[in-house]
Amino acid sequence: MDKDQELEWLEAQKIVIGEDLVSAAKRQLDFLAAVDRRRWLYDGPLLDRAIYRYKAFWLPLLAKHTESGVVEQSLVIPLDCEWIWHCHRLNPVQYRRDCEEVYGRILGNQNVESSVQGKSKHQTAEKWAELYPDEPFEIDDSNPSLGKNADMYVEAVESITYDLVSAVKRQSSFYYQVWRASMHKDCFLKAAVARYKGFLHLIRRNQEKSMKCFCVPTYDIDLIWHSHQLHSLSYCNDMVELLGRVLEHDDTDSNRTKGKKLDVGFCETTKQWEDTYGLRYWRAGAMYRGSLPSPLVETPYLSNYYSKNEIISQKSENYLPLPRTMVVEVLLEIVGIRNLPASHQKGSLFVSFSKKRPDLFFTGSCTLSIFSESGEKRVAGFECEPTGELMLTLMSTSTSNVFSSKPAKIIGTTSISLQDLTNPDSNLSIEKWFELKPHSGHVDSKPVCLHVAASSTVPVPAPRTFHMVRSQLFSANTCFFPLPGKTQQIKSWTRFMDDIGNEVISVRMRNYKKTEESNNSIFKREVIGVTKLSTKPRLLAEYAENKWSLNDSNLSFSIDKSTDQHGHILELNGEHQIKLFLGKKLKYEPKNYKERTDRNFITVVEFCAENPYGKAIALCDMKSKSIKVCEEWFVLPGILLAFILADMLKKEGHSSLIACEKNVKERSNSNLEVDKQNSKDKIMNSSQAMDAIMTGTSSSAATPAKSNSCASGCGGAAEKAGGCGSGCGGSCGDALCGENSGGCGGGCSGGCGGGCGSVMKSSGCGGGCGGGCGGGCGSVMKTSGCGGGCGGGCGGGCGSVMKSSGCGGACDNNGLAGDKTSLYGSG
Structure with a gap:
């Protein structure tokens, strides 16, 4: 921000608003939540x-x-x-x-x-x-x-x-876009009010210059704008004082197609904002989330139970004491560079970024171009733990081809403390010049500096993912302690591992017949489990008379093959009203409609007074034998449920779970047109960054919604990342640590090639050339797994078992980040 830009920002902050918009925004969010629980009002x-x-x-x-x-x-x-x-x-x-x-x-x-x-x-x-x-x-x-x-x-x-x-x-869709943890925090909302004043100041400047520009806000600004408008008298008075007229809020246009009104308006607003204030317009937690997920039920399912049983939650947590992992979303942009040595001015520049210590969500490295050098706005969006440092390395290639097989030269490095970025006092954003530490050790009279902008959401508890690993024989070498009894009686234990390979619990199924006083034999099954902290096997679940009971959660379900009009395949009864639906539903819903009926996935949905239309609390992947759990109280019940479902599938096949397939298909077909429209929502090229304009109001912007391509050109974004064809140069791997990422094929010039992604969170690149990843398959958990590539890519086979880059190291850092639309699609 130069002197003129700083003066413009200070002038914007002088705008007087007659209401406390932070408090008003919080009240609006509570009200919108109440309405969303009564969707008959839509x-x-x-x-x-x-x-x-x-x-x-x-x-x-x-x-x-x-x-x-x-x-x-x-x-x-x-x-x-x-x-x-x-x-x-x-x-x-x-x-x-x-x-x-x-x-x-x-x-x-x-x-x-x-x-x-x-x-x-x-x-x-x-x-x-x-x-x-x-x-x-x-x-x-x-x-x-x-x-x-x-x-x-x-x-x-x-x-x-x-x-x-x-x-x-x-x-009716606005609530979905703004109901996020950051929107409830004072530090985020105060910054949003300041940005709203900056937004109004742009409109005032345009009016003074007789410029016609359709200004389009990001969602944090739009929430504050709505809050202001809801105070009708104050809004009219404030706008007349500021502009001499009541500012219109045109929410009639929701077409985000390239070249249309919203797209053009957002492009112009972004450019004008950044030119006027020298600050970045896009903000983590304030961008478009994608289209509204399809509803599971048309009428609310009202439970007889209105609150979670705290005693049950405490039991589960005590038996499975797991560390709490937090996660944030980060937007990163490299704005400019200064004091660049003459020896590097003829080549191409880019910045490689990575975590100093890779975490659960961000492993490997990715690359970004520099806006002042490339002239194109490119922003990386990723998830990571809010700890440690983000390392930035300025690099130079000798030619204009950043995917060249020739190694790039390191000019210097700097770092961003994620603790500082996520500190509420920082308003969850940092934008400044960072002085680089020279790689050669030689210090020039004027050190090279990078203008870096980063923003983050507030830290929230991360979902937990557990993977089932079958043990052929349970013995002192494969469990936490030996158990009495014969070896043949204690076979086939299943271990549940977390994302970093730590064993959480081992469980097994035990069958027996119980003879009652009437001499009638009753067939029963039990699930027992052991953990590192347990002193003996513990009975966790029992099956009798066609009914499973989960002891620690007081949940039960019957094994029948009937469904109600809602199409669920199983219902859990007890303290929580829970239904299981075939496929990825609600927040897990994929954008590609062809994946909606995927039999490999089962979504666990809780219905309660707070969420009468359902809240997805877990996702079972029956193919890879894993479960992702979003609610802390459901960790142990979720693990048991996944284990029992896997056992059912092993014995009876999918027919035991998809008797309702016809109902599910009918429901999917009813949404076909909507789904086809969603399938058009795709990642655009660099000239189409603003296609991700918000729907439902005049105002909104694109977001790093979980897309099929990582913003920075890495192999896949958060959910069901599908790999890439030409952007994996910096490091093949899941920058967003997306589920089932990888599976790239046939790319060249920096692309991923040929092979398949592995079972869990693997980049799984193969056969690429020109800096791409090559040849083989990724391995079991979080491995880059590159093999057989040429021209600077990764070579030589499969990655190792746990969190390995494969091939003796990460992929070559010759890649260039995806452009701004790597994150921001139109859907």
Whole structure:
């Protein structure tokens, strides 16, 4: 940021806003969550009734209540009316016009309490009943019919012609985009308010210069903008003071296609922001997440249990004491360079980056070009643990071909402390000039410096992944301690290993017949387990009379082959209402519709009052014999469930789990058109970075959503990363440590070639040339596994068993990062 840019930023921060937007944003998030638990407000007859009630009952009540200008007590608005009011106010020009036309003034939200936070609801309900005796205060979601005397309110309803149904549909996906951990943190929201002021200042500057530019915000800015608009009177006053007019919020355009209004607007806004302030516009945790996952159920599944059993959670955690691993998302951009020695000015420059100590999510290295040198905006997005250092190495090639087989020269190195980056005092971002430590040891009079911008989300607990490893024989050498009994009676133990190869628990199935007093024999099965901390085998699950009971979690399920209308394949009963669905669902849903019916995956979904439409808490991969668990309390139940399912498949095949296949296929076909549209959402080239504009509002940006190509050209992004054809140069491997990454084929000029990815988190590159990875397959866990390549790539066979680069080291650092659209697709 030079002096002029700093002055512009300081000028932007002088903008006066009459509301506490940090608090307002938090209230908005809570309200949107409450509405999302009642999705009947998004469409259908209940939405129509809510709109009617809003026009005929709420607005007249609000107008009457504020008529004198002196309000003695607050009103609490019914939730359905509040949702329609929310969407109406997000078109501030139209809302102002409607209010002034019908009521002669803007109806603001002073002394109006949200239905979520309101404490004096009964007082408002009494006033409501006096005015509208035939209309209940709160809507009955089981009865969409109107009150007895609805005809008398027709005039009030017809006086507002704004299409509120369309407005609601446009806003119904906004919650999915902003419901993230960072959005609830003061440090993130305070920075978002500062960025919102910067956004308004750009609009003011454009207006002063008579420039027409459709400014498109990122999601952190958009959340604050929405929060401001919900205070209608303050928003109008603040905008008139700032711009001389009420700033429109055009949310009617959701087409993110290249060259369209949103795409062009976001491109221009990014460039103008970075030119004006010298700061990066894209922000980790503020970008587009991709399209809304397909719903599992049309109507909410309401559980009889409203909270998790803390005693159960404590039992599971005590039996499996696991260290807590945190994860963050990081966006990294290399903006510029200065004091470059003349000897390196003729070659091509790039920056290789890696963790000083590779962690669970980020292994190997990746590369990025320098914006000031290449002229193209390229941003790397990846996940990593929020500890240690991110190492940056400036490198130079002698030719313009960065994939050349000739080794690159190291100019210097620097590092970014991830603790400093994720510190709340840093506002979760760093942007400054870093002085490089010269590689040769020779110090020039002016050290080489890199202008680096990095931002991160707040640390959150990472999902845990466990892999099943079958032991042929259980003995003192393969378990934690010897067990009494004959060897043939204690065979076939299954060990569950975490991502770094640590054994978590060993379990086995035990069959026996129990004879009761009536001399009837009952066949039973048991699952027993041992851990490093256990002193004897522990009974974890029992099977009898066609029913499995998981002892530590009080969960049970019956082995039947029937499903309900929702298409689940199994249901767990107990303290938690849990259903199992075939394929990847909800947050695990792949963008490619062809993968939606993959029989190898089973999604575990919990239904509760907080998540009546379901929350994915685990994903079983029955092919690779692994399970990913997102909820701490479900670790032990999840491991047992995966083990039992694997045993069922071994004995009976998929028919034991997919009796509902026909129902699942019918449901998938019903979503075919949506799925086909999602399949068009793909990674674009460098000139198409802004295709990832947000849907549902005028405003939003692209995000490093889990794409099929790592931003920095590494072999695969977070979920189901599919490898790459020409961008694996820096290090073949899972920069995002994605599930099932790898499996690259046939690439050249830096691409991955030929071979297959391995079972777990392997890059699995093969057969490449020109700096690519070659030949063989990756091995069992987190290995680069390169083999047989030529021209600077990795050679010679398979990677080793645990977290190995394979071939005696990582792939050559001759790769160039993917461009900005490696992260930012249109879907």
